[in-house]
Amino acid sequence: MNRSLLDSLRKGGFIFYARHGEATVGRDLPNINFQNCLTQRNLSEKGRRQAIYYGEILRFLRIPIKYPVAASPFCRTIETAQLAFGSGNVQVDPFWVEIYSLSDNLLCGDRQRILNGLQSVLESKPEEGRNTIIIAHSFPEGISLGQIPNLGTVIVKPRGIGSGYEVVSQLSLSDLSNLGS
Template sequence: MSYISINRILNSLKQGGFIFYTRHGEATVGRDLPYLNFKNCLTQRNLSEKGRRQAKYYGEILRYLQIPIEYPVSASPFCRTIETAQLAFGSVNVQVDPFWIEIYKLSGNLPSFERQRILSHFRSVLETIPERGRNTVIVAHGFPNEIGLGLISNMGTVIIKPDGQGNGYKVVSQLSIADWSSVDS
């Protein structure tokens, strides 16, 4: 699949109407504990120092490029996704949405009907057109290869153009954190 570079779509992004599906910043090595508790970050992998720098930079570059964001930004209940969103957009501009846990679950061994239920709801979210003149931001998790939006790097963003409920969406580009800094301003 070929993607459009950020330079080619920057003016469109400034007009709004896109969804930025962003994976959290780099997390610490290891695994979430089997008794994961969303209110206890010690049971989860958390952002590394590099991940924190990535998150701050992401917010700075979107502001520098004057890309309008619809607030609140949506984040998964994991500590690493909440912290990523808060560092990038400010604590008061983040709303936790439990649905994004479902994306995390796609990496597990789910029955086919459950996987289809999650992906159907996900498609519905991606068909939702943002507030006029703004872009929706979701900070959540990557996907298993060839499922949903596929593999996404740490702080990577998939830019989606929704066509409205029931009308689908188009993946416009997938950008790494480094791609954002290569913009000709």
Template sequence: MNRLLLHDLRNGGYIFYTRHGEATIGRDSNLDFRNCFTQRNLSEKGRWQAIYYGEILRYLGIPIKYPISASPFCRTIETAQLAVGTGNVQVDPFWIEVNRLSGNLSSEERQRILNRLQSVLELKPEAGKNNIVIAHSFPEGAGLGRIRNMETIIIKPRGVGNGYEVIDQLSLSDLSKLGESFNTLP
């Protein structure tokens, strides 16, 4: 990421779509969103990643609109809470729909979800702020594509009906490297 982008991010107007931290191995079984024992949860590394993500955003002076949005899965909620604090997270059931893109859906259902995702990503954040979403990766060719653990896609919304632009895809390491040039920014 270049210094100009960091300057722009510090002025707000972007969406940070971030995949949750590293989760335990396995599968969600008999999924119950009220019971974390039925889900894959954050590993110790995933917890560290989430805390570090929040520290980086604060250090870089990235203005955030609170509450941030998280998928109802325990691993996404915990990632969000560790990054920005428990009281700064709002669970949004829509991100379950987006997670369903990885499943076997009819073409109509897939298109309905993708259309709604498009409209969400077109919404401009509050002036001077950035929106943050903590959710999941996408299957190849759907949504924003494959995203690794704690990777962030920076999106510039163009407004309702005008689309959005993917500006960059940054790993946690990429974000941390911004700190190296932080003190030289205007």
């Protein structure tokens, strides 16, 4: 099973949706400022080590990546992406803040608009021979890709815009590191 999944991932065509590394305890401030990391939870030392390890694993497994990787504007997601893939290889995408907001009490229409946007992203096929990487947030239980552990990765196979997508696997950081064995 691991070998065939790894062989598929090496051919490209997947989206790796990963949650950021472990963050510090506490809450983001209500008046969060994306330019001020003091207004939000940030990576813990363990989270930084996880992020570095994540990038090392993907390179060791020779999984081809489409650069730049996408990151939510939160300091913890940007830092995770930069530690894993290099600071010049990260593009901040404000859309991923909307995924974070799914945990709030949203109006039904707002929630559906966000999920429709997510659907479009997850249906978009990466360039030939590469995999798209997104470093963002977990989802509330039972919504979209569901709850994701720190640096857990949901591997999605896009079928093309309007044709849906398939969740191929959900891997913890240790599952990912065991793929090559």
